[in-house]
Structure formats: C-alpha cells, structure tokens
C-alpha cells in the first residue's frame with residue numbers, strides 16, 4: 432500500500448517521533464510530506480524514509496487562533512493544497528499526523544479522491560486549543576476522515592466530547608522498540624561521570640521546554656531537598672517558548688539551585704540519560720494526550736512519577752508500575768521523590784514491573800500491526 436504521510440513540523444516532537452515508527456514499515460512505497468524544514472527531515476532520512484518539504488512558507492495558524500486568522504491562512508495554503516492533491520494521486524491513502532496536516536489533507540483528499548486517515552496526537556480540549564481550532568478540526572474530521580487513530584482513550588474521549596464521530600475512532604498507543612531501552616552499564620557510568628552525577632539522587636525530566644510541560648513544578652520540588660538531590664532537564668523549546676525558558680532559568684537562580692538543576696538541551700541519547708537517572712518525572716499541567724517519555728522511562732526500568740491526567744492514567748497504575756500525582760501539586764511530587772530516595776528496594780520492584788508491562792503493551796511490532804489492520808479495513812482489504 433502506498434501512503435502519503437503529512438506532518439506540519441520540521442522539528443521532532445513526540446508526534447513526529449511516533450510517525451517515524453509508523454512510516455518505517457512502508458518506507459519502500461511511502462512519502463512523508465512536511466510543511467517545514469528541520470531536523471525531523473534529517474531523522475527521517477537517517478531511517479531511510481522518503482521525505483520531501485512541500486512548502487517553506489509558514490502556515491500562520493496558532494493553537495489559539497480566531498476565525499479571521501483562519502480565513503486569512505486559507506488563502507496562504509491554497510498552493511500547498513494543490514501540491515498535496517497532485518502528489519496524493521500517486522498514492523493510495525493520505526495519512527495526516529498533525530492538525531494542519533488534517534486541514535491540508537482534507538481538501539487534498541477531496542480533490543484527489545483518496546481516503547484520509549488522521550492520527551490524533553492531541554486532546555482537543557479548551558486547555559489545549561481555541562474553540563475555533565477545535566471546531567475546524569472536528570468539522571474536517573467528520574466530513575473527510577475515514578479513520579481517526581487516537582493515541583489514547585483520553586484523546587478519543589475529548590474528540591467525541593468536542594463533537595467528533597465516535598464510529599470512526601480507534602485507539603492505538605505509540606509503539607517502541609524495547610531493545611533500544613536496554614542500556615549497557617558502562618554507558619550509564621560514562622554519562623554519570625561526564626555529567627558529574629555520581630553520589631547524587633538524580634530526577635530526570637525529558638520533555639520539550641513549554642509551560643504546560645511543567646518543568647517549573649519539578650524545580651520547585653527540588654528546592655525542598657538537600658544538595659545531593661538534583662534534576663536534569665532534557666529537552667529544548669521546540670515551538671517558540673523562549674519566554675518560558677528564561678523564566679525557568681530565573682526560577683533556578685532565585686532558588687539558588689544553579690548547581691542542582693542542569694539544562695541539557697535537546698538530546699538524542701534519551702535511553703542512556705534516562706537509565707542514568709534514579710527517578711523520571713513528568714509534570715504536565717494540562718492533560719497529556721499520551722506521554723511517550725512515561726513509557727520510555729518504564730522501558731528503561733526506571734521508576735516514573737507522572738501527572739495524573741489524560742493518557743498518563745492509562746499508562747501508570749499508581750504504586751504498581753509507577754506513581755501518579757495531582758497535576759501542579761508540588762507537595763505530592765516532593766513526597767514521591769522522598770519515598771523513592773528512602774525506599775530503593777520497593778521502587779526497584781515497581782520499576783521492574785514497569786518494564787514488563789511496557790514491553791508487553793507497547794511493542795512497536797504489535798502496534799504497527801494494529802495500524803495496518805485498521806488501514807486495511809477502511810481500504811476494504
């Protein structure tokens with residue numbers, strides 16, 4: 432089957448990293464069309480997945496935009512719609528991986544008469560999107576999409592609550608290669624030495640720097656501990672959140688934590704870094720649609736504490752294979768860090784269960800089979 436994948440981003444966020452795994456089995460016969468250039472394109476090339484940047488013009492629809500802005504951008508995107516429709520005629524199916532890809536893909540699907548799949552990586556709720564954006568997404572999905580693949584029950588529920596048709600939605604979690612997350616002890620020792628982590632209790636945070644990812648909550652919690660408890664913040668501002676980055680640095684200075692909070696920027700050695708941590712934290716202040724970092728920590732056999740909302744609740748069973756805390760509640764997070772610090776044996780067994788559970792539930796081979804089955808069924812195959 433020949434698939435034209437579409438994604439608006441040139442940068443590797445979670446939705447884009449997920450797409451690499453989905454496109455891989457189709458790489459002989461697919462194309463990933465991007466609406467921006469960037470390091471995501473390089474990652475696709477490294478995975479031998481055909482990729483083409485289809486426009487260099489920025490599509491100016493923000494997550495919180497108005498109707499007028501929406502209409503203005505329609506004029507801008509017309510050439511792109513025509514380009515995509517032309518390419519789509521050489522493929523059997525269009526697979527939109529982001530919201531702007533849904534918008535372009537919908538009209539291109541209509542013009543090229545090709546079925547459209549929408550991979551929903553977002554929770555379409557007021558916390559994350561303006562009413563206009565939600566309405567547009569739902570209207571397009573209901574009219575043009577044959578299959579919505581939701582990355583969690585939480586994303587599916589929000590789609591239906593916003594007016595989306597329930598009969599077109601299937602839940603498929605992100606898939607992972609468990610072997611990638613088994614890291615040699617020598618590599619971990621090397622990282623711990625290089626980053627001067629020896630003798631410390633290290634809490635890791637592995638998200639892009641953005642206000643709703645809540646790195647400030649972890650920094651607040653770290654301030655409640657003595658010098659041997661430190662945090663590493665792995666990730667960068669991918670989508671223009673520079674102001675938040677400055678705020679985080681100021682918070683660290685104000686709390687006198689310069690030696691205890693390390694900003695490592697965007698890294699491509701996540702399994703190694705996670706394995707070098709004692710605890711992985713997830714602190715999103717709005718419901719996380721899925722939360723790849725949570726599963727990755729589980730696969731690394733690390734205890735993970737996540738904000739109890741959205742997809743995280745589907746991934747973690749509190750005190751069985753990880754920990755859940757009320758979003759934005761620094762006190763609860765502090766308690767869990769303390770518990771992990773004081774009870775290494777109990778948390779080691781929780782982390783062991785986490786790896787087993789995650790390996791069983793999120794193996795990429797199984798996940799890709801589910802996606803192929805769903806696609807085949809809408810194609811009548």
Ligand code: UDP
Pocket residue numbers: 443444445446448637638639665666667696697698699701721722723724725727
């Ligand atoms: N990630 C990465 N390098 C970094 C920080 C994060 O490769 O420096 C990866 C991380 O391992 C995960 C993804 O980015 O696979 C983030 O996905 P998640 O679903 O957690 O959040 P999103 O950013 O998509 O909302």
Ligand code: GLC
Pocket residue numbers: 444445446449552553582605719720721722723724
């Ligand atoms: C999005 C979501 C994240 C999810 C990822 C992969 O980026 O924000 O929660 O894990 O997509 O589905």
